[in-house]
Amino acid sequence: MWWTKHFQISNIPDLSGKIAIITGSNTGIGKLCATEMARKNCEIIVASRSEDKGQAAVTDIKSATGNQKVEYMKLDLMSLKSVKAFADQFKSKYDKLDILLNNAGVMSCPYGLSEDGIETQFATNHVGHYYLTMQLLPILIKSGPSRIVNVSSMAHWSTTVSVPKLEQVSQKKGYNATIQYGFTKVPFTISIFEACNILFSRELTKRLESKGINNVYVNCNHPGIVSSELSRHVVAQNTLLDSLYNNHFAISTENGSLTQLYLATSPEIESKNIKGQYYVPYARPGWFTPYARSEKNATDLWEFTENLLKEKMPDYQGSPI
Template identity: 35%
Template sequence: MILMDLLCHPVWAISTVLLALVVRLQRRAKWDPRACEVTLKGKTAIVTGANTGIGKFIAMDFARRGARVILACRSEARGSAALKEIRETTGNSNVHLRLVDVSSLDSVREFADRILAEEKALHILVNNAGASGLPREITKDGLEISFATNHLGPFLLTNLLLDLLKNSAPSRIVTVSSVNHKKGQVDFSHFRGENLKYHMDTVYNHTKLHNVICTTELARRLQGTGVCANSVHPGVVLTEVLRHYSLTVRFLFNLIGFFFFKSPEEGAVSSIYCAVAEDTEGITGKYFDSDCSLVLPAPLARDPALAVKDFEICERLTSKL
């Protein structure tokens, strides 16, 4: 009721609209994907979580550029709907759906096996799939569900496809992280669901920090291979990432977001920039902000010793015993 009263107050409402207009102007990225004429004909790209939100618009952009695009989705029904929409919108029939649940290591392995059997090349891998506010759960792999979904599953997928990416070089890996990684902490017991506090986006923030740390270390290991790996912040975007939160939280998020947050199409820009722009060719091991600018990540994400340890622990956790 208080929120509705404020919205009905004329002075507050006018100020909100004016502020929203300013924010909309400021939130635009310095790079416009529609003005970029880079073609992806003859290239193959995989986008995880491509059935909705940012992932769908990333895949849409790649398809417009003529790429062979593989939508890596968990839901066959929603993935098929996105597949149809992208094909019809772009006129590119070389868009395909492959099912994967990134929270399951077995599913990730099955997906990667199929890709390696079917695809002769892979030039772009976008690790976009993720979720916030997942309830406490331990997967059958013994991993905390948020860490499995947002970090360890994508980590395994990337490593399983590395040889194909190397053989297809120059190629690029883009991992969608978040500015919230700066609020994250590193505690390796978190991977098993220990010592975690489930409050709002706290666990999500931890997973996004590991995204940046391991992407930086991956880039170091890939030096000289022609494969670039970077992490990006898409901005605060109106997507379904909060679908696991309460109705009240989602209502407030969507209400405020209508005025101040990016649309999914706007949120896709920084990932597309890292994946296709000539400006980012050869750049690796970096973190990009939502306006496509290079910025420093959190201090923990710049600790090389921590990065090596984190990467090695993730390798052990995702290895097939």
């Protein structure tokens, strides 16, 4: 049954000697994952855009777990320069990376553009994480076996209704906040943005395997409908919806963290060779839409993102694989 827990916090193995970057881990599901992985002796980089919130999370995690190897590094996914600076700072300090948990996200926010002129949800949920992953891929390959987890959403189902054209993804005309969210997370969802996470995970897996790189395990997940700050734009004008969503409808942050904790830490990922998959609560394979299944969509998104990055960041040499 869907509510059967195939993975629990108590199943997280000892992570001594491992280093993880968790984006957006100053609050919500990301902070829960950071705390529970730190409790199992993982060294954690809290990658977050606000220094105040990030440092506060570091203090909380250290005090809750006793693990002192928890560090804040600034990362703003709405700025490609910030992503590059974060990756450079990490690589100057560390020579290995075991787990990259691409967790940060925004949902259904009003139309806006990033510092680089990219629509907010596409910039945060897909392009920023794509660029971050490309900057860190060589160190992840060198550290193998390593993991990349891209947090998607069931909202990718919106892609069954409508999908923005890639060339028009940052345009204000025709912008629909909900459809855009689903699209960005689409790796396996209907929404274009949620779909992007699924398509990216599958294409990255395919490209790694085609180069004979078999020790980087890339997967993505829908965490569940989880009580967190994510719904801030949806409920901003509606306290009844806020109450229903966060108090009655949504699962706890702890339960919402289980599926990505499974993909990030369970020894089963390697023993069962789980790669390029989409998992749903609680830690079981999920079904994803035809849009997210399409190899062409995955390749198109990859090439579009590569070209966009080369345009916005002239020093970008292109994907290392």
